[in-house]
Amino acid sequence: MGSDAHYPEEAPAHPVQVDGFWIDRFPVTNRMFARFVRATGHVTLAERKPDPAQYPGIQPGMIRAGSLVFVKPDRPVPPTDFTQWWSFRFGACWRRPSGPGSSLSGCAEHPVVHIAYEDAAAYAAWAGKDLPTEAEWESAARGGLEGAAYAWGDELAPRGEMMANYWQGAFPWQNLALDGWEGTSPVGRFPVNGYGLHDMIGNVWEWTADWYESGHDPQESPCCAPRNPRGGAEGRSYDPCMPEVRIGRKVLKGGSHLCAANYCQRYRPAARYPQPIDTSTSHVGFRCVVRCR
Numbered sequence: 654m655g656s657d658a659h660y661p662e663e664a665p666a667h668p669v670q671v672d673g674f675w676i677d678r679f680p681v682t683n684r685m686f687a688r689f690v691r692a693t694g695h696v697t698l699a700e701r702k703p704d705p706a707q708y709p710g711i712q713p714g715m716i717r718a719g720s721l722v723f724v725k726p727d728r729p730v731p732p733t734d735f736t737q738w739w740s741f742r743f744g745a746c747w748r749r750p751s752g753p754g755s756s757l758s759g760c761a762e763h764p765v766v767h768i769a770y771e772d773a774a775a776y777a778a779w780a781g782k783d784l785p786t787e788a789e790w791e792s793a794a795r796g797g798l799e800g801a802a803y804a805w806g807d808e809l810a811p812r813g814e815m816m817a818n819y820w821q822g823a824f825p826w827q828n829l830a831l832d833g834w835e836g837t838s839p840v841g842r843f844p845v846n847g848y849g850l851h852d853m854i855g856n857v858w859e860w861t862a863d864w865y866e867s868g869h870d871p872q873e874s875p876c877c878a879p880r881n882p883r884g885g886a887e888g889r890s891y892d893p894c895m896p897e898v899r900i901g902r903k904v905l906k907g908g909s910h911l912c913a914a915n916y917c918q919r920y921r922p923a924a925r926y927p928q929p930i931d932t933s934t935s936h937v938g939f940r941c942v943v944r945c946r
Contacts, residue, residue, distance in 0.1 A: 654666070654668070654788055659918065659921065659923065662867050666800075669788050671788050675942060677782075679940065680852055683763055689775075697772045699933045722752055723936060746933075762840055763840070764938040766857060770860055780941060783862065784941060789861075791922050794846065794853040796847030803920070803921055803922070804853050815832035817856070821913070837910060856907075859937075860938075863903060864904070901929070905937065906926075907919075907922075909937070
């Protein structure tokens with residue numbers, strides 16, 4: 654698990670053992686999530702107004718439901734300023750992924766997005782499943798290829814074949830779409846990994862159950878890593894390098910269609926990213942596991 658050859662938060666590479674589990678072959682799709690909503694009446698975080706008590710100092714005009722949407726600039730912009738391509742849109746949610754006026758027409762088999770951690774956890778509970786730990790997710794994504802850079806080997810595009818939905822071109826303004834998709838793609842359109850799983854890399858980031866820390870600590874669990882148990886009811890991340898984090902952050906895995914060679918090379922099993930549990934975006938989804946009892 655992990656990597657010593659890429660981003661520092663992935664280090665150190667270390668052996669981990671997990672118990673047996675089954676994992677969804679695909680990320681949860683819009684069709685599947687709609688069935689859950691019909692059965693339970695669940696309202697996602699992005700569809701609810703924020704509680705001002707949870708956000709001291711929030712401007713009154715921001716107390717409206719919405720979510721973060723990627724908007725591709727029409728010209729080169731510095732890849733250091735995310736405000737050039739992320740826009741908080743009132744009304745954006747899983748039903749309206751680009752904001753008011755958009756819909757899920759033709760996207761039933763695309764991964765559901767604008768999902769906060771609590772939404773993913775609620776779906777998993779309804780389905781009689783769980784969210785995977787980081788170790789479970791990474792084990793599944795590797796498909797039996799221990800130490801390989803990607804889920805399919807050590808070459809990003811073997812013989813020029815696009816193996817996943819990620820960004821080709823100069824992020825964030827030039828998307829060559831060599832993989833055939835500029836945004837999310839229907840699940841199952843790219844080759845399976847060694848375990849028969851689709852879309853473990855690219856398409857959408859996926860939630861895991863683990864609280865984020867800024868690196869791996871194999872001394873804490875040198876043999877087995879079913880989950881990172883820290884975090885507590887108050888939801889803090891307990892990252893010793895960022896002790897003042899107020900909103901807890903969970904580990905995202907797998908990268909998305911926005912990961913690019915010049916910006917975010919996180920289309921790899923070892924890659925990880927801290928996502929605040931109260932934040933949903935147009936490129937984050939999830940899949941579930943069932944653990945062997």
